[in-house]
Amino acid sequence: MFEQSAYETIPLSFYQGDDVVKISRELIGAVLFHDTQEGLVGGRIVETEAYNGRTDKACHAYHRRTKRTEVMYASGGRAYIYLCYGIHRLFNIVTNVEGKADAVLIRAIEPLVGLDLMRLRTGKEKKEFRLASGPGVVGKAFGFSTQQTSTGLDDSIWLEREKNTEAVEVVVAKRIGVDYAEEHAELMWRFMLKGSKFVSRK
DNA sequence: TCTAAGATGGGT
DNA sequence: CCCATCTTAGAA
Numbered sequence: 001m002f003e004q005s006a007y008e009t010i011p012l013s014f015y016q017g018d019d020v021v022k023i024s025r026e027l028i029g030a031v032l033f034h035d036t037q038e039g040l041v042g043g044r045i046v047e048t049e050a051y052n053g054r055t056d057k058a059c060h061a062y063h064r065r066t067k068r069t070e071v072m073y074a075s076g077g078r079a080y081i082y083l084c085y086g087i088h089r090l091f092n093i094v095t096n097v098e099g100k101a102d103a104v105l106i107r108a109i110e111p112l113v114g115l116d117l118m119r120l121r122t123g124k125e126k127k128e129f130r131l132a133s134g135p136g137v138v139g140k141a142f143g144f145s146t147q148q149t150s151t152g153l154d155d156s157i158w159l160e161r162e163k164n165t166e167a168v169e170v171v172v173a174k175r176i177g178v179d180y181a182e183e184h185a186e187l188m189w190r191f192m193l194k195g196s197k198f199v200s201r202k
Numbered sequence: 203t204c205t206a207a208g209a210t211g212g213g214t
Numbered sequence: 215c216c217c218a219t220c221t222t223a224g225a226a
Contacts, residue, residue, distance in 0.1 A: 049209070058209070060222095068222065086219030088210050105209060136210045146221090177209050200210095204226075214216080 015076030020102035041114035053101025058181035061101030072101035088136030169194035
């Protein structure tokens with residue numbers, strides 16, 4: 001469960017670090033919130049992927065700077081939300097300093113707050129461990145829209161972490177759905193909370 | 203302008 | 215395996 005007093009909001013400075021792979025790993029166990037008129041939802045991040053604009057063929061911003069990816073070039077601590085396959089809204093956290101296009105894709109979440117609202121958004125029959133077990137359903141359960149891209153993570157969308165950082169066991173793996181990235185598809189840049197049943201299915 | 207393809211998910 | 219669905223990037 002979520003014991004509020006044991007958590008603190010992650011400051012924007014955290015996201016401005018220069019190692020997106022390290023940040024991706026450190027975000028495992030953090031709690032993501034989204035407050036809307038419909039209500040508050042929140043949950044523990046159990047799966048992430050790192051994308052690096054300068055060295056990574058899988059990254060949308062690899063050797064290009066377009067209208068869609070412009071937000072990735074901003075300083076860390078904003079949302080990058082885009083439409084995938086014309087259907088899904090994928091939520092990313094922009095990292096690094098201005099000019100460096102890095103981001104962390106949030107792939108799966110363990111629901112903690114606002115489960116009824118998540119079920120309303122994703123479909124009544126949803127099992128709890130499938131409510132946000134994939135980047136597409138994370139976007140759906142949390143009610144993200146592409147218009148929120150570039151929103152700062154210090155307002156209606158924010159993250160919290162435990163004050164006394166406990167050792168979190170993290171599993172490392174290849175990223176999903178990036179076969180087009182050739183040799184970079186092999187990078188072990190996906191991170192999961194060890195033993196979590198809330199991760200995306202294979 | 204035109205078009206192919208995509209950091210997916212759910213159903214058959 | 216198949217397909218929904220629509221923006222975006224890059225080509226023409």
